[in-house]
Amino acid sequence: MDTWKILVIGASGYIGGSVLTALMKSSHPLLRECEFTALVRHEPHADALRHKGINVLMFSGLDDLDIVREVAARHDIVINTASTFHTPVAKSIIDGLGDRKTAAEKQTHLIQTSGTGSLADRPVSKRFVETKVFSDKDNIYDYEKYRESIEPFPQRTTDVTVIEHGESTGVKTYIVMSPTIYGLGSGVINQKSMQIEALIRAARDDKYVSVVGSGESEWSHVHIEDLGLLYELLVTRILGGLDLPSNKHGIYFSETGYETWRAVSEHIARTGKELGILPSQEIRQITLEEGSVKLIQSMGPDIIELGWASRSRTKADRSREIGWKPTKSFGDFLDSFTTLWAEIMKE
Template identity: 45%
Template sequence: MAEIRLLLTGATGFIGGSVLSGLLGSQNDTIKKLKISALVRREEQAPDLKARGVEPILFSDLDDSEAIRRAAREHDVVINTASGYHVGAAKALVQGLGDRKKDTGKEVFFIHTSGTSNLGDYPVTGKYHENRVFSDEEDIYGYEKSREAVDPYPQRTTDVVIIDTAREVGIKTYIIMSPTIYGVGSGFFNKLSIQIPLLTKVATAQKQSIVIGNGDAVWNHVHIADLVDLYVLFVEKLLSGADIPSNEKGIYFSETGEQSWREVSEGVAKAGFALGALNTADVKSVSVEEAAKLFGVDAQLAELGFASNSRTKSILAHKMLGWSPKRTKDDFFATFETEFKIIYEAK
């Protein structure tokens, strides 16, 4: 069998680093034979990757579309975990894989990391309200495309561009759309996610946990280890020749349970107060604008990513890949103390 080359972006991040660890630890014979490369921006991170058998490819940043497309052109599989919000980088990766297919005549695959804030509403500002449960057996691409026409959002824009570009160049894409990711990662660099750690850092600075509005809106969650299993399963199935839904029908949810935003903020509050990092276990309600300033993001991302309703049902991953996540809601509630302690002790 000819050598199969896999390119990973975001290998030094939380998701990408954990996925890389999962791939390197896989006992699947085909995955063990993969030639894995990683796009990295910092030269000092290259030796750590080389020591683990991963070939680092240095590039300037995600705006360097030419270098990104060139790197993708040299690989058969690309897993993009660097940023779901960078349209140009994602498009360059898809185009590079299109070049690869044209050069070799072989099938190529693009696995992209997105998030369920794409489906979120605006329950606090009242701009848009839709409290429903989405199934990934529905036409999620069609929903994203129609929603984009009236409410542009960079992460959603990226999904649409990926699928449209893949159609143009004739390759297969798979988008893993995840909710709140919790737990300590297994990567070699960053080991924590974004949402719970950011709420924890803000709570520590304010000496009190906050919630946007009343916090009644509901999201889903997934443990990083269960999510890594899903990425590894994707690679196994694709390399074995399995025919699984792709492109317009290839948006996969990864939820394993759900929680309200108030439950998240209360989890942060309880953990921080027990550690003596917060003055109270009570949660303070703030506006979208206040939260945006505290988080260092714009108001749209603050509401979609930390206050919206975004409820999904993962069916395709179970049905088409045999994904069997192991963590429960008890694991989710146990994560607050663990993550708060890591962040507090690292100050």
């Protein structure tokens, strides 16, 4: 049988680097026989990946759509962990996989990274309130179409496009829709996530911890290592020819617990005080506009509300049904705050 060719886009990032590490270190015999390639845009990142024995191809960035399509057409599986907001690149990947499917007469597959921010509500602005706990066995595609009809959101737009364009081209697609991701990554470039880290960096600078709005809304969470296990499981099931729901039925959640945003800020305040970094466990409520300055300056109030104030509760029922077995506990979640404080203080 021909060697399976797997392309990872976003291998220098937090998720992509950790997923690639999980696949490369896996003891699964089918993965041992695969050829892995990373598509990157920065030469220093390429050198670091080559040093780990990974094939590297260069491109100018996600807007280099012709190259993306051309490279995707040389692979059987593409794992896209780059920007979840970039709909055109996801479409170009599928076009390339469709080209390969036609030329090689072989089924091709896209594993697309997304986030549960696509399901999140807007409790601060009151533009949309959601109380549901979603299962990945629900009809998430129809729900995303409904939410898009109310308010287009780039990540959700990409999800819908991946599903629909995959079906129209005959490419099997799988969307890994993750909640808050915690823990240090295992990639060679970026080992830190975004949501909790942004709150800690702001606390480091302000000497108090912020919470956006009331902080009463809940988000699910998952450790980056458990997330890597889910990607590994999806790939090995594809390689083994095992049943794996795809396209409209191919949305997979990853979660091992949940917490309110106020509780997250309390964990940051407690560990920051214990480490002697913060003078007290003070928590201050901030507005969406203040959050867009303190947390991620390139994002406006709309994204701050979705990422740091909204509700997004999920259950990974389908993922567990196909064999996902996460290993991290709530204790690991709590321990991660001390580790993350220490890492951020090194910056």
